[in-house]
Amino acid sequence: MRVFLSFLLVGLLSLGVLAADKICLYFDQTGPGDLSFNDMALLGAQKAAADFGLELFYTTASSPMGFLSDLSGLAESGEYVVIVGVGFLLFDALPEAARLYPDQKFAFVDGPNFDLPNMLGLLFREQEGGALAGVVAALVAIANGDPAVGAVAGMEIPPVWRYEAGYRFGAHWAVDWYKAHTGKDADIKVMVTYVGRFDDPAGGKVAAEALIRAGARNILGIAGGTHLGAFDAAEEAGRAAGREIGPPFAYGADAAQEYIKPGFILGSARKRVDVAVYEAVKWALGDEPGKNLVLGIKENGTGFSTYEDIVTFIDLAVKAGYPLAGSPDEILEKILAARQSVPYYVWQALGEFIGQLKAGVIQLPEASTADQIAEVREMYP
Amino acid sequence: MKRVAETLTVLVLGILVGALVMALWGRDPWSSYASLLSGALGNTRALMSTLSRSLGLVLTGLTFAVGVRAGLFNIGAQGQMLLGAVVALSCGLLRLPPGLHLVAALALSGLAGMAWALPVAALKLTRGVNEVISTIMLNWVAHWLVLYLVIQKLSDPILGQRTFTVPPGMRFPVIRGELTWALVLALATALFFWWFLWHHAKGYEIRAAGLNPRAATAAGISVKKAMTTALLLGGVAAAWAGAIQVLGRFPYAITSDLANLGNLGFDGIAVALIGRNHPLGILAGAFFFGTLATGAAKMGLRGIPIDMIYIVQGVIVVFMAAPEALRLVRLRRPAAKAKEVAR
Numbered sequence: 001m002r003v004f005l006s007f008l009l010v011g012l013l014s015l016g017v018l019a020a021d022k023i024c025l026y027f028d029q030t031g032p033g034d035l036s037f038n039d040m041a042l043l044g045a046q047k048a049a050a051d052f053g054l055e056l057f058y059t060t061a062s063s064p065m066g067f068l069s070d071l072s073g074l075a076e077s078g079e080y081v082v083i084v085g086v087g088f089l090l091f092d093a094l095p096e097a098a099r100l101y102p103d104q105k106f107a108f109v110d111g112p113n114f115d116l117p118n119m120l121g122l123l124f125r126e127q128e129g130g131a132l133a134g135v136v137a138a139l140v141a142i143a144n145g146d147p148a149v150g151a152v153a154g155m156e157i158p159p160v161w162r163y164e165a166g167y168r169f170g171a172h173w174a175v176d177w178y179k180a181h182t183g184k185d186a187d188i189k190v191m192v193t194y195v196g197r198f199d200d201p202a203g204g205k206v207a208a209e210a211l212i213r214a215g216a217r218n219i220l221g222i223a224g225g226t227h228l229g230a231f232d233a234a235e236e237a238g239r240a241a242g243r244e245i246g247p248p249f250a251y252g253a254d255a256a257q258e259y260i261k262p263g264f265i266l267g268s269a270r271k272r273v274d275v276a277v278y279e280a281v282k283w284a285l286g287d288e289p290g291k292n293l294v295l296g297i298k299e300n301g302t303g304f305s306t307y308e309d310i311v312t313f314i315d316l317a318v319k320a321g322y323p324l325a326g327s328p329d330e331i332l333e334k335i336l337a338a339r340q341s342v343p344y345y346v347w348q349a350l351g352e353f354i355g356q357l358k359a360g361v362i363q364l365p366e367a368s369t370a371d372q373i374a375e376v377r378e379m380y381p
Numbered sequence: 382m383k384r385v386a387e388t389l390t391v392l393v394l395g396i397l398v399g400a401l402v403m404a405l406w407g408r409d410p411w412s413s414y415a416s417l418l419s420g421a422l423g424n425t426r427a428l429m430s431t432l433s434r435s436l437g438l439v440l441t442g443l444t445f446a447v448g449v450r451a452g453l454f455n456i457g458a459q460g461q462m463l464l465g466a467v468v469a470l471s472c473g474l475l476r477l478p479p480g481l482h483l484v485a486a487l488a489l490s491g492l493a494g495m496a497w498a499l500p501v502a503a504l505k506l507t508r509g510v511n512e513v514i515s516t517i518m519l520n521w522v523a524h525w526l527v528l529y530l531v532i533q534k535l536s537d538p539i540l541g542q543r544t545f546t547v548p549p550g551m552r553f554p555v556i557r558g559e560l561t562w563a564l565v566l567a568l569a570t571a572l573f574f575w576w577f578l579w580h581h582a583k584g585y586e587i588r589a590a591g592l593n594p595r596a597a598t599a600a601g602i603s604v605k606k607a608m609t610t611a612l613l614l615g616g617v618a619a620a621w622a623g624a625i626q627v628l629g630r631f632p633y634a635i636t637s638d639l640a641n642l643g644n645l646g647f648d649g650i651a652v653a654l655i656g657r658n659h660p661l662g663i664l665a666g667a668f669f670f671g672t673l674a675t676g677a678a679k680m681g682l683r684g685i686p687i688d689m690i691y692i693v694q695g696v697i698v699v700f701m702a703a704p705e706a707l708r709l710v711r712l713r714r715p716a717a718k719a720k721e722v723a724r
Binding site: 066 | 542637640681682691
């Protein structure tokens, strides 16, 4: 009976008897609980649901084999104002679903709109966040006499490439800045290891340990769950040397991840997925056709983690029941102490860089294809 | 008849325990199951997705089943499946007329699966190496080899997260929605296995060797040959399971984490057990498995977290597979003694 009723309901909904009044988030992998990318998407959707009086539903793909059928099922229901695909792995299935269901609006976090009238592409200038981390990492490395900075990356996909490209650019910019301001010579190599996965902390740890051994004691994590292992590696190496505060320092990505290993994570390259999802709902409620929305530092879509960001994410972690290494106040104090432990001119340089970036004085390299990233790697070794 | 009743009983038990799990976490199990069914079978489009998802499972199920019939515990389908997929994909680099291109890809992919099964047979029959050990090791060799090829050699020139897509002339034509004519390949292979095992002398020899190798040897049957045949046939079926993921399913490519090939090889073991290692039972088992997998997203929208969906799916599958698994354990005891003969 219930089965019959639910079939009937599905039928009614697809006839448009009931109006669409829900937001749907569809995650490609793992879903909320990562305290980063996915949780930020959820945060933005929650805010939009509250602001626009909509209901919110979300679900995670059980396997990439089901992407297309899952999305088709969601579109058929006709219940959703917008179906927001979260994650780059939906690159094939999401546009295909948008073509099959032209009356359903879709948004693609981390992907383009494929010139589809019913799809909003939400892209980030990841280069900007990456470059800011690169500036800080390289200047700290120079101050500590390290020969290199490192990064632990996930899969070879455009959003990660853009982070890498920015990081490389930022590090080289910092070397030039240092030379110009101190008159002393410096040289920093950028070493990036691709682990190949976003859910392999053990692999991330091994990669980070190798980087630290090679002298790269500032490591940016751009690998989702994988780079949590890089945080462990930084903390362990620091504690083994008898330190409570780095070096080595790790850098988070997307969210403000400092609270995970306070003292050993100096900052985070921000990517405001929450802002993007909120914008997607706003777009879906309006009449504008599909387009690409590119979020950068000017749109508050990227940046280097601020005091407010750090506090927000400590809060989020407390609410999610994440096991913190102390009281929220102690954590915050330690994070700030780490920032004060590096020379003041690091933050001065960061401020200058941000100013030039916003003013358009600095142009960051493009890295959305394999050829472009290969060029960047050659230009900024 | 008795087996059908047994299967239905464990199905009900599995569903009840799954419901208990959901109820314990404060979710409504019956509306969740209803959404699972409507998500997998609720309309033509969903049914096509479910069928499409089931085809690979039919083939890897056959791989395991034909092994069991020969007295083998062949878990090498995963590696053979991966290799079959990458060989089929690589055929996209060749220039051949449409149609013929597809046939060539299937032929080469099947050969690759056979080649990957050959060392298992050789090690078992000349050195007495247990097939469980050799297939586990070969699965990993295949996994890393395929991962290397996919990332380093076959990746899309613009996108890093998957390989190039195979040319249209090499794909199975679409029937409707996600379902392609790969359906015929899977059904025909299942029918062939059934005919071969029950209506062909060589198939009879396989079953005799599996039931009682000593008696089979005494009757003049070469147990070694029978086992080799079972392993090679299984290799072809598993490779085709991989091939149809590339040639017969959107996006007609392999993702860089191999995730769109899934765990077909291992899931095939469960499918074979549900289907009582009988080709026709496997068709039903694969469809059942496909239903569970395709309905998951709809369940997720009822507020069931993905991990709990995995648990419920796992519980039902374990119950469904248990009777045959227990029967195999019982059967293998005398067979183990008789293995000396096979060496």
